Amino acid sequence: MNNNQLVECVPNFSEGRRPEVVEAIVDCFRGKKGVKLLDYSCDTDHNRMVITAAGQPGAMKAAVVDAIGVAVERIDLRQHQGVHPRLGAADVIPFIPLRNMTMQEAVVLAKEVGHAAAERFGLPVYLYEAAATASHRTNLADVRKGGFEGLALKMQDQAWQPDFGPSQPHPTAGATIIGARPFLIAYNILLNSNDLDAAKAIAKAIRFSSGGLPACKALGLRLDTQEKVQVSINLTDITQTTLPQVFDAVCMEAATRGISVAGSELIGLMPLQALVDTTAHYLKLDDFSIDRVLEHTLWE
Amino acid sequence: MNNNQLVECVPNFSEGRRPEVVEAIVDCFRGKKGVKLLDYSCDTDHNRMVITAAGQPGAMKAAVVDAIGVAVERIDLRQHQGVHPRLGAADVIPFIPLRNMTMQEAVVLAKEVGHAAAERFGLPVYLYEAAATASHRTNLADVRKGGFEGLALKMQDQAWQPDFGPSQPHPTAGATIIGARPFLIAYNILLNSNDLDAAKAIAKAIRFSSGGLPACKALGLRLDTQEKVQVSINLTDITQTTLPQVFDAVCMEAATRGISVAGSELIGLMPLQALVDTTAHYLKLDDFSIDRVLEHTLWE
Numbered sequence: 001m002n003n004n005q006l007v008e009c010v011p012n013f014s015e016g017r018r019p020e021v022v023e024a025i026v027d028c029f030r031g032k033k034g035v036k037l038l039d040y041s042c043d044t045d046h047n048r049m050v051i052t053a054a055g056q057p058g059a060m061k062a063a064v065v066d067a068i069g070v071a072v073e074r075i076d077l078r079q080h081q082g083v084h085p086r087l088g089a090a091d092v093i094p095f096i097p098l099r100n101m102t103m104q105e106a107v108v109l110a111k112e113v114g115h116a117a118a119e120r121f122g123l124p125v126y127l128y129e130a131a132a133t134a135s136h137r138t139n140l141a142d143v144r145k146g147g148f149e150g151l152a153l154k155m156q157d158q159a160w161q162p163d164f165g166p167s168q169p170h171p172t173a174g175a176t177i178i179g180a181r182p183f184l185i186a187y188n189i190l191l192n193s194n195d196l197d198a199a200k201a202i203a204k205a206i207r208f209s210s211g212g213l214p215a216c217k218a219l220g221l222r223l224d225t226q227e228k229v230q231v232s233i234n235l236t237d238i239t240q241t242t243l244p245q246v247f248d249a250v251c252m253e254a255a256t257r258g259i260s261v262a263g264s265e266l267i268g269l270m271p272l273q274a275l276v277d278t279t280a281h282y283l284k285l286d287d288f289s290i291d292r293v294l295e296h297t298l299w300e
Numbered sequence: 301m302n303n304n305q306l307v308e309c310v311p312n313f314s315e316g317r318r319p320e321v322v323e324a325i326v327d328c329f330r331g332k333k334g335v336k337l338l339d340y341s342c343d344t345d346h347n348r349m350v351i352t353a354a355g356q357p358g359a360m361k362a363a364v365v366d367a368i369g370v371a372v373e374r375i376d377l378r379q380h381q382g383v384h385p386r387l388g389a390a391d392v393i394p395f396i397p398l399r400n401m402t403m404q405e406a407v408v409l410a411k412e413v414g415h416a417a418a419e420r421f422g423l424p425v426y427l428y429e430a431a432a433t434a435s436h437r438t439n440l441a442d443v444r445k446g447g448f449e450g451l452a453l454k455m456q457d458q459a460w461q462p463d464f465g466p467s468q469p470h471p472t473a474g475a476t477i478i479g480a481r482p483f484l485i486a487y488n489i490l491l492n493s494n495d496l497d498a499a500k501a502i503a504k505a506i507r508f509s510s511g512g513l514p515a516c517k518a519l520g521l522r523l524d525t526q527e528k529v530q531v532s533i534n535l536t537d538i539t540q541t542t543l544p545q546v547f548d549a550v551c552m553e554a555a556t557r558g559i560s561v562a563g564s565e566l567i568g569l570m571p572l573q574a575l576v577d578t579t580a581h582y583l584k585l586d587d588f589s590i591d592r593v594l595e596h597t598l599w600e
Contacts, residue, residue, distance in 0.1 A: 006598070038597040054598060098598075183594070247583050263584040269594040275575040282582040283547050284563040294483070294569040295596065297338040298306070298354060298398070 006099035008054045012092045016042040021074045028067035034059025045223040047082025052268040072121045072173040077148045087144045088174030095180045106180035107131045114178045118165030125164040128179035148174040185235040186267035193259040199229035202253040215240040243274045244281035306399035308354045312392045316342035321374045328367035334359025345523040347382025352568040372421045372473040377448045387444045388474035395480045406480035407431045414478045418465030425464040428479035448474040485535040486567035493559040499529035502553040514540040543574045544581035
């Protein structure tokens with residue numbers, strides 16, 4: 001692999017409440033040669049953290065395997081509660097090729113990390129998205145279905161044998177889902193409402209799997225700390241559905257139910273193109289493109 | 301001056317209709333070592349062109365003086381018509397410090413260019429904004445007041461002697477206004493209306509000089525090619541007034557007059573921060589900042 005390759009990793013861990021555990025996991029990405037920690041955020045309601053890091057594939061692999069080790073050691077899913085679905089302590093670990101790297105090379109990296117994590121920590125590992133080894137394992141929601149609590153039963157099914165590691169859950173850390181995929185925007189819209197059914201109905205209306213917007217995944221969730229419900233969104237391809245299209249669709253679906261949008265939040269990072277789309281849409285800008293952004297033209 | 305200094309120059313020339321003249325001027329910024337042509341655009345109604353270039357101060361100086369020479373040679377303001385106010389063929393030439401450069405160093409560069417243009421082309425030059433030599437010459441609109449047609453009379457006034465060059469207008473090229481200033485967003489909002497008085501009233505309502513938004517300059521103009529009027533805006537400091545604030549203010553002022561906004565256009569470039577402001581505003585994004593833009597974190 002050449003040294004100019006750049007891969008992003010956005011691992012999700014099932015810990016968003018204990019700062020000492022959060023910091024121990026984040027530390028695996030700090031001050032490592034060849035790895036840059038770009039962002040991390042915790043959600044208390046989700047009881048979940050998301051790290052965004054970019055770097056060289058080899059250095060990233062070492063950092064991620066270390067972080068999985070910390071999660072396995074410090075998180076006990078038997079004690080874990082949170083509104084976000086999860087299968088394991090180190091729940092989902094996607095690799096995203098950013099520069100001089102093919103999706104196939106990101107798949108190889110995902111498999112190397114999965115193999116190492118299974119060997120070192122006795123962890124069952126499922127490969128998903130571009131790394132999936134069967135079509136029914138491609139979609140994250142399908143792999144995660146049943147959650148940690150249903151995992152032992154699920155793993156008795158021949159169709160759900162892991163790609164690496166033992167064929168029963170790790171007793172405290174469940175299983176880990178590792179894969180490769182294109183860049184994704186993780187984005188939550190908070191509603192001025194406590195009506196979980198409404199949030200679920202709005203999510204259903206906008207997500208592609210139930211006839212909504214292309215490349216849009218969505219869940220309705222309750223946030224106990226805010227006494228508000230939210231629509232939690234993954235936008236997997238902004239060339240198919242833009243961020244303002246998603247926001248406007250949620251506003252419209254909410255309005256028909258007499259609900260207004262309180263605000264929204266981005267998890268991790270968004271690409272410049274998403275800001276270009278949003279700016280052009282709301283300012284009704286003609287002929288606007290990424291080439292009109294000063295920093296982009298300078299950095300190009 | 302150190303080699304890592306980066307200055308932007310956004311020269312405005314009074315030619316937006318004859319492609320061969322436009323290209324001859326733009327060519328001064330093409331393929332020059334140390335200068336990068338970032339953008340250029342022509343407006344037929346304004347009969348004006350705006351170039352955006354960035355580069356090293358010395359290389360930029362040479363390119364800009366060449367371009368002034370082409371404008372003086374090829375543009376005859378006695379034949380020039382357009383809706384945008386102008387004083388000269390090479391009308392306004394601002395230098396904007398971008399990196400490793402102080403405003404005072406940009407002022408020195410503006411003065412060097414003004415001196416050279418006056419010497420080489422017999423052109424009167426006024427210094428404005430941070431380069432102004434008297435407070436009444438700071439504001440571009442004041443320096444340009446009266447236009448090319450009123451320049452001979454204006455220059456008889458002791459208060460309007462040029463900073464460089466002869467004390468009468470260049471017969472065909474008028475005078476040139478050169479200065480240094482912070483980054484500015486040039487932005488036009490097109491109205492679904494042919495009512496010039498309405499466009500002027502909206503411009504007056506939003507511009508700072510008549511009690512409107514801080515750091516906002518605005519003019520109401522008629523665009524003959526579109527049979528629509530526009531509000532032509534300069535936003536000189538987006539930390540004081542953001543782009544969405546300006547857009548919403550124009551929409552509101554227009555709505556009270558029964559007019560809707562047809563669209564908007566950016567002249568030149570906008571800084572990433574303007575896209576961040578716009579995205580955060582319309583998506584109601586909490587905790588959003590430039591550090592959440594993928595490319596920014598990578599390029600930093």
